[in-house]
Amino acid sequence: MILASASSGRETWPSWVLLVATVLVSGLFITGPVLRRRYPLAWWLLLGFPATALRVMYTWRALMAGCGLAVSRRPALTVVSGLVGNGAPPPQPRVPRRGLVRPTAGGFWLLVRLLPGQVPEDFVKAAPAMAEDWQVHAVRVTSWKPGTVRVAASVCDPLAAPRVPKQRGPGRLLRVAVGVLETGTAWVLDLRRIPHWLIVGATRSGKSTLINALVAGLAPQPVALVGIDCKGGMELSLYEPRLSALATNREQAVQLLTALVDLTLDRMTVCRAARVRNIWGLPDKERPVPVVVIVDEIAELFLVSSRNEKDEAQAAGTALIRLAQLGAALGVFLVVAGQRVGSDLGPGVTALRAQLGGRVCHRVADPGTAEMALGDLNPDALKAAQAITPEQAGTAVLASGDGWERARSHLITEVEAEAVAAEYAHLTPVLSELHVEAS
Ligand SMILES: Nc1ncnc2c1ncn2[C@@H]1O[C@H](COP(=O)(O)OP(=O)(O)O)[C@@H](O)[C@H]1O
Numbered sequence: 001m002i003l004a005s006a007s008s009g010r011e012t013w014p015s016w017v018l019l020v021a022t023v024l025v026s027g028l029f030i031t032g033p034v035l036r037r038r039y040p041l042a043w044w045l046l047l048g049f050p051a052t053a054l055r056v057m058y059t060w061r062a063l064m065a066g067c068g069l070a071v072s073r074r075p076a077l078t079v080v081s082g083l084v085g086n087g088a089p090p091p092q093p094r095v096p097r098r099g100l101v102r103p104t105a106g107g108f109w110l111l112v113r114l115l116p117g118q119v120p121e122d123f124v125k126a127a128p129a130m131a132e133d134w135q136v137h138a139v140r141v142t143s144w145k146p147g148t149v150r151v152a153a154s155v156c157d158p159l160a161a162p163r164v165p166k167q168r169g170p171g172r173l174l175r176v177a178v179g180v181l182e183t184g185t186a187w188v189l190d191l192r193r194i195p196h197w198l199i200v201g202a203t204r205s206g207k208s209t210l211i212n213a214l215v216a217g218l219a220p221q222p223v224a225l226v227g228i229d230c231k232g233g234m235e236l237s238l239y240e241p242r243l244s245a246l247a248t249n250r251e252q253a254v255q256l257l258t259a260l261v262d263l264t265l266d267r268m269t270v271c272r273a274a275r276v277r278n279i280w281g282l283p284d285k286e287r288p289v290p291v292v293v294i295v296d297e298i299a300e301l302f303l304v305s306s307r308n309e310k311d312e313a314q315a316a317g318t319a320l321i322r323l324a325q326l327g328a329a330l331g332v333f334l335v336v337a338g339q340r341v342g343s344d345l346g347p348g349v350t351a352l353r354a355q356l357g358g359r360v361c362h363r364v365a366d367p368g369t370a371e372m373a374l375g376d377l378n379p380d381a382l383k384a385a386q387a388i389t390p391e392q393a394g395t396a397v398l399a400s401g402d403g404w405e406r407a408r409s410h411l412i413t414e415v416e417a418e419a420v421a422a423e424y425a426h427l428t429p430v431l432s433e434l435h436v437e438a439s
């Protein structure tokens, strides 16, 4: 029957197709706002992307010229063409060749071939202009291979309402998906790849939430968690059932850190006897349990008011630095959080900071703190960190040896964190050598 009706309408099919297409397209435009709200991905692929891709294609030449990325032809050629062409306009400048514009879930990307004499940095500088011109949230330019850059645009801020699900179950040892990266993929903290982390941010910028996410991810794994929270344990005592040790004042912290250094040195002896370079080289049965040490508010350890406190602070600092130096190979990992990490806290802080290779910079109160957290990285990373608003709590700039990116942690509340700690309390390894005296 369908066949019959199709053949009977053979002469009129072009108008049918036109009509159907018109109805479809106008339907899409009418339902556009609803589609955009309810099914943003479908909206983007059906309407947003085609329109944006057209805009990129049509404005490419003018954009490149406006950003100073077009190269004029040789003057001689211009003169000759003027003579030969009898007043015809001179040849247009050359612009970098662009590949296909390809869609992604939250934007698009394309490859661009550099002209002679251009370097990727020229395009990095032009990224904000591209974002304005294409009316997208942000444009990131990265080297693709020699002579080619990759230009990636995100249409709206993927961190405004992250869609990546929280991690379920234990996952791989010492790896936790704590949030979402700007690219839309999971933000994974991998302690085996980068063993020590520094997390900075002003009050209510999202430090504790990130620690919640980390602890919730590590709790189901066979690891020992150790807390140092000298604000009286207000933050970390939530996890007490899952913690192998918790220090809530500086005196206890010094005891605990000293015990941790001893534990690390013992492990070193074991590894040396077995002739292996780290605990991962030991047979499964003999491998000691990895220990993740979480320090909330590092300033509480270092700020001193009396002579006696000064000695304690120094002891704590020295122990932390030793742990950072020795720990990675011996299965002791540091996660240090604080509002500031400047040398004003004490002489040991700069040395400690240098040992913490992974950096997470939330919203900060002053540019100096961002600089200290992110190091002398790309100035764009510092700008991105300073642009984080209080409404975007949990958003951070991540930096490690490989570069920088923006991310946002999963919102894991105190209640959820407490529940996770209680659920996995039975997995808490007993490390009697880390026992601290109540004071
Ligand atoms: N990733 C996040 N997503 C959404 N909201 C967040 C996120 N992280 C933090 N917040 C909000 O910010 C508040 C303060 O965060 P918190 O982690 O306690 O900050 P800090 O420890 O730096 O003072 C939280 O109660 C929560 O409402």
Ligand SMILES: [Mg+2]
Binding pocket: 204, 207, 208, 235
């Ligand atoms: Mg906090």
